[in-house]
Amino acid sequence: MRIAVLTDTYLPTIDGVVNSLITTRKALEDLGHEVFVFAPEDKKNGNTDDPRTVYLRARQLKMYPGYRLTTLLPGKEVRYFREHHFDVIHTHGLAVMSAKGIWIAHTLKLPLILTFHTMVLDALSWYNPFGLKLGFMESITKRWVRYVLHRCYGVIAPTSAILDELKELAPKMRMTDIIPTGIDQKRFHPSVDGSRVKEKWGLDGEEVILHVGRISPEKNLDMLFDAFASLRKKRGSVKLMVVGMGPAYQDCKSYVNRKGLSDDVIFTGFVNDNELPEYYAACDTFAITSTFETQGLVVLEALASGKPVAGIRYRAIPEFVKDDDTGYLFNTNDTEGCANAIEKTLDNAQSLVPNARRMAEGYSIEACTERLVDLYDRVIAFRKSVG
DSSP states (O other), X not given: OEEEXXXXXXXXXXXXXXXXXXHHHXXXXXXXXXXXXXXXXXXXXXXXXXXXXXXXXXXXXXXXXXXXXXXXXOOTHHHHHHHSOOSEEEEOOSSHHHHHHHHHHHHHTOOEEEEOOOOHHHHTTTOOTTOOOHHHHHHHHHHHHHHHHHHOSEEEESSHHHHHHHHHHOTTOSOEEEOXXXXXXXXXXXXOOOHHHHHHHTOTTOEEEEEEXXXXXXXXXXXXHHHHHHHHTTXXXXXXXXXXXXXXXXXXXXXXXXXXXXXXXXXXXXXXGGGHHHHHHHOSEEEXXXXXXXXXXXXXXXXXXXXXXXXXXXXXXXXXXXXXXXXXXEOTTOHHHHHHHHHHHHHTHHHHHXXXXXXXXXXXXXXXXXXXXXXXXXXXXXXXXXX
């Protein structure tokens, strides 16, 4: 099968969507499928020389460093679609790339599938591209998202909570499925040695709370820092390690300094993907306070590593984090509840390891990719049946 993947974000940017794309692409290629990725170019940071990655002319998004938008005008993708006979188009973005996908799919009579990664309506309060009134932007965005969902032949949600929201927004979707991004069960495993990371950051003898992800306003990290400040008063030898970069990096460091936590909160900056399993291995528990997650890939990575999770009771997170089983949940806006959930995971970390691993094993790369290929086959057959 020859698959065209369209995405609004890709390398050299690293985030949950990009990690999902890389993981899924490799798994599809391992099964013998050909995957071509069409993504915004980044002249400043360079692009890969992979012949199956096609970078399109793009402009930097000033409001969100590291992200770019392609132009609506047809570009080099036209030649590629003429030269290659794709079986399916799979878009992973709701911006310009989804518009290109709709146009190309209609012109060439190809089936179009979309994976819904980002709650764009929630993001408008942080990233309003034109400075328009929020209510007006929300109305326009909602109509656009509904239009895209209705034009696709298949829509993938990573969790049931997200699919429920999409069905309410776009009730006339043709075909839907719940397919999370799979986890490499060998890379993220309880047997991974985290001693090198502990030595590097001086964590021997310390309890370690880990957060991994893009450091941006929608991740709600202030709540995590406030909860850690409360927990710090009760537990002496505890550190919070924050892995990642993003537009709110300096703001978060300043916030931590103002709270007097600079000695106990470690900002690692960007960590190479091949080192990431060691960071999970070095922690005692994982914590996530974001209400923005459609899946929370990092939660599954933590669970696969045998680490319990203190997670916010919202959207995707409760599908993987179960009280007294794989971790503990806390309510939105409940900072003290967050601190208590983290403390419970620290107190019960060892007993929760088998349950955490068992939960993650249900989301292997192999199983999730097989479900994706099955959906491709069904959507291709359906598209042919309607002419």
